[in-house]
Amino acid sequence: MVKYNLNNIDYWVFDLDNTLYPAASNLFNKIDKKMKKFISETLDVSEIDAHKIQKKYYKKYGTTLFGLMKHHKVDPDKFLKYVHNIDASSLTENSKLENELKKLPGKLYIYTNGSKAHAINVLKNLNIDYSLFNIFDIKDANYIPKPSNKSLDKFITKYEINPNRSVFFEDIEINLKNPKIVGFKTVLIKSTNHPDEKNKKKAINMKYIDYTTYDLTKLLNNINIYINN
Numbered sequence: 380m381v382k383y384n385l386n387n388i389d390y391w392v393f394d395l396d397n398t399l400y401p402a403a404s405n406l407f408n409k410i411d412k413k414m415k416k417f418i419s420e421t422l423d424v425s426e427i428d429a430h431k432i433q434k435k436y437y438k439k440y441g442t443t444l445f446g447l448m449k450h451h452k453v454d455p456d457k458f459l460k461y462v463h464n465i466d467a468s469s470l471t472e473n474s475k476l477e478n479e480l481k482k483l484p485g486k487l488y489i490y491t492n493g494s495k496a497h498a499i500n501v502l503k504n505l506n507i508d509y510s511l512f513n514i515f516d517i518k519d520a521n522y523i524p525k526p527s528n529k530s531l532d533k534f535i536t537k538y539e540i541n542p543n544r545s546v547f548f549e550d551i552e553i554n555l556k557n558p559k560i561v562g563f564k565t566v567l568i569k570s571t572n573h574p575d576e577k578n579k580k581k582a583i584n585m586k587y588i589d590y591t592t593y594d595l596t597k598l599l600n601n602i603n604i605y606i607n608n
C-alpha cells in the first residue's frame with residue numbers, strides 16, 4: 380500500500396466533475412452538448428460553429444462561460460441553469476465513497492467551475508449527503524475559473540484555508556499547479572478514457588502532483604487506514 384503523507388490535513392478539497400464520480404459515467408458529455416446548444420441558440424450560429432466557439436473559449440479562458448460573458452455579455456445564471464439541466468440519474472449510488480468521506484478528519488470542500496445547483500444534483504444522484512461539504516462554485520469565484528490564481532485566492536480567503544494543511548483532489552492536471560505552489564498536497568484522479576481535451580495528452584507532468592489514483596474511494600480508504608494507525 381502507498382503511504383500517504385496526509386496525516387496533518389485539516390482541509391479536504393474536491394473538484395466535482397470527473398472527480399467525485401467517474402469520467403466513464405459520461406455526465407460531462409451531456410453538459411458539453413448542452414453548452415453547444417446554448418451557444419447555437421443564443422448567438423444564432425450553426426452547431427458546428429457553436430462547438431468551435433465553445434472549445435475556443437474553454438481553451439483560452441478556462442471555461443466557455445467566461446468567454447461568453449466577456450465577448451457576448453451572456454447572463455451567467457441563465458447559462459449555468461441551462462447547461463446543468465441534465466439527467467444525472469446515470470450516476471451510480473456510492474455509499475462506499477460517502478463512508479470514506481465521513482471518516483476524514485477535518486472539513487470537506489467542493490471547489491468547482493460549475494454551479495452549486497449542479498453539485499447538489501450530482502451528490503444527490505450519488506446518494507452522498509451534500510451537507511458534508513462547503514461548496515465553492517463558479518459564482519463564488521466571481522466567474523473566474525480554475526486554474527486562475529484569482530479563483531484559488533478567493534476560495535482560500537472565503538474559508539480561511541491553510542494551504543499547508545490542505546489536500547486537493549482534481550482530474551485536470553493544470554488545476555493542481557497553483558494549489559501545489561501555495562502549499563497544498565495534490566492528488567490527480569486519472570481515468571482510462573477521459574472526456575476532457577485537456578487530459579488527452581499521454582504524459583503527465585508530475586511536478587505539481589503528489590499522488591495519482593484511478594479510484595478515489597480506494598485511495599480515501601487507504602488514507603483513512605493510514606491516518607488511524
Ligand SMILES: [Mg+2]
Nearest residue numbers: 394396397550
Ligand atoms: Mg473535474
